[in-house]
Amino acid sequence: MLESHELFAAQGFPPEYIISVDADGKKYSKKDQIARCGNAVPPPFSKALVKSNLGHLCVGAGRSLSLERYHVEPGQLAFSM
Structure with a gap:
C-alpha cells in the first residue's frame, strides 16, 4: 500500500500540501x-476546470491561476490570479 503522501503526490498535489x-x-x-x-x-x-470555464480571467500578463493557502486559517485554499 502506498503512503498517503505518495497518493497525494500521484494526484498532483504539491509536496508542501498539508494532509x-x-x-x-x-x-x-x-x-x-x-x-x-x-x-x-x-x-x-x-x-x-477553472481555465476552461473562466479562461478570460486566466490570460494575459500576471493572470495565471495558482492555488495558495491562506495565512490566516491553516487548511484553507485561496484562488489567486
Whole structure:
C-alpha cells in the first residue's frame, strides 16, 4: 500500500500540501488521510476546470491561476490570479 503522501503526490498535489491535520490542527489517522485523498479533486483537474470555464480571467500578463493557502486559517485554499 502506498503512503498517503505518495497518493497525494500521484494526484498532483504539491509536496508542501498539508494532509496530516485538519483546519483546527486535529491530526488525521493514516486511514483518514487516505480516505480524504480518495475524495479529493486533484489540483490539475481544478486548474483545468477553472481555465476552461473562466479562461478570460486566466490570460494575459500576471493572470495565471495558482492555488495558495491562506495565512490566516491553516487548511484553507485561496484562488489567486
